[in-house]
Amino acid sequence: MHAHQATPSRPALSADAESVGAEGLLPRLALTPGEPAGIGMELVAKLAASDFAADLIVIADPGALDAAARAAGIGLRIASYDPSETITARARGSVRVIAMSLRAPAVPGTLDPRNAPYVLATLARAADGAASGEFDAIVTAPVHKGVINDAGIPFTGHTEFFAQRAGRDVVMMLTAPGGGRAASGGALRVALATTHLPLSAVPAAITRAGLVRTLRILCDDLIAHFRIAAPRVAVLGLNPHAGEGGHLGREEIDEIAPAIKQLRAAGFDVQGPIPADTAFVPAQLERYDAVLAMYHDQGLPVLKHAGFGHAVNVTLGLPYVRTSVDHGTALDLAGGNRADPGSLLAAARLARDLAKR
Ligand SMILES: NC(=O)C1=CN([C@@H]2O[C@H](COP(=O)(O)OP(=O)(O)OC[C@H]3O[C@@H](n4cnc5c(N)ncnc54)[C@H](O)[C@@H]3O)[C@@H](O)[C@H]2O)C=CC1
Numbered sequence: 001m002h003a004h005q006a007t008p009s010r011p012a013l014s015a016d017a018e019s020v021g022a023e024g025l026l027p028r029l030a031l032t033p034g035e036p037a038g039i040g041m042e043l044v045a046k047l048a049a050s051d052f053a054a055d056l057i058v059i060a061d062p063g064a065l066d067a068a069a070r071a072a073g074i075g076l077r078i079a080s081y082d083p084s085e086t087i088t089a090r091a092r093g094s095v096r097v098i099a100m101s102l103r104a105p106a107v108p109g110t111l112d113p114r115n116a117p118y119v120l121a122t123l124a125r126a127a128d129g130a131a132s133g134e135f136d137a138i139v140t141a142p143v144h145k146g147v148i149n150d151a152g153i154p155f156t157g158h159t160e161f162f163a164q165r166a167g168r169d170v171v172m173m174l175t176a177p178g179g180g181r182a183a184s185g186g187a188l189r190v191a192l193a194t195t196h197l198p199l200s201a202v203p204a205a206i207t208r209a210g211l212v213r214t215l216r217i218l219c220d221d222l223i224a225h226f227r228i229a230a231p232r233v234a235v236l237g238l239n240p241h242a243g244e245g246g247h248l249g250r251e252e253i254d255e256i257a258p259a260i261k262q263l264r265a266a267g268f269d270v271q272g273p274i275p276a277d278t279a280f281v282p283a284q285l286e287r288y289d290a291v292l293a294m295y296h297d298q299g300l301p302v303l304k305h306a307g308f309g310h311a312v313n314v315t316l317g318l319p320y321v322r323t324s325v326d327h328g329t330a331l332d333l334a335g336g337n338r339a340d341p342g343s344l345l346a347a348a349r350l351a352r353d354l355a356k357r
């Protein structure tokens, strides 16, 4: 059944066929467009208009999705989602939708806290469907963390939301094409020991036990899902010069080095603590498959400098695959058909690849 008709100008079948599964079924990806005042719906429409081979299940308000697509010059074919239906080909521009209703009209560029429960409901539906095996993976477009909190709902990010719902410890890792070790595909991979918390709270959050958990998840995932047989991981220090032997801070001595020692004793090739200011010079990066940064803005500026627009955020440690874009809601671009879908496409590709593995 078509909830919203709109014929794409050229409804060609997907040519991106290498990814079709052994039984000929397309992998089923749950897509959450995120903040309705941002660029998420436009990006989802642009992904749908491409020849990307997957069964795209968009969890969103269908009217708002259609309007955002039209504003970008895309005529989507929006069908209602029936879980019992599987598909072997997707026409360009076609998506299936799990309909959820906005609480207030979506106005590009203007946040409205009344839509926060809607945004979280889309994430919850995606998480529950992925956990039950209904979806092969989740791909998320950006949410606005501030407006969800403005609505009175404590929320720090997708990563923490999915971790809590799944009851798992997770690790945020971003991967950008190029800039990393050639032997493991050349990608620059930056994982974070801490995620969305005030800078003043970071030192107390850097603990030996937490780092051991994070490094185990990171190493295990690099081996199992990224097919790196014996990953080499660089662990950054927290303080300038990795603490300068304790003269510029003790976290390296008290927490970080003992965690590294524990991982090495368990057979993992984990090095550090390495001073963060030189860890990202090309000769250093060539030695490592991933870098563990101690906090968000220690690692992500470098990653985004290297690959903004093509990088992917992946949550390691979940019982299902979840990837996301490398950018935020870009309220300044919303509704203007100026949003680059490169990162969402890369996130969808990685989700599909990881789900196949
Ligand atoms: N995965 C997620 O849900 C993420 C959400 N955010 C949220 O986004 C909000 C806004 O964050 P900002 O720091 O302003 O970063 P932002 O990424 O939204 O914008 C930074 C700059 O990049 C540009 N930009 C972003 N995405 C683009 C795209 N696809 N194509 C072309 N240009 C693009 C924007 O126009 C702006 O100039 C934050 O409040 C945060 O909560 C931020 C990062 C990730």
Ligand SMILES: NCC(=O)COP(=O)(O)O
Pocket (backbone or CB within 6 Å): 143, 156, 157, 158, 159, 160, 300, 313, 324
């Ligand atoms: N800067 C990365 C970011 O904020 C993404 O967080 P999440 O919403 O994917 O947890």
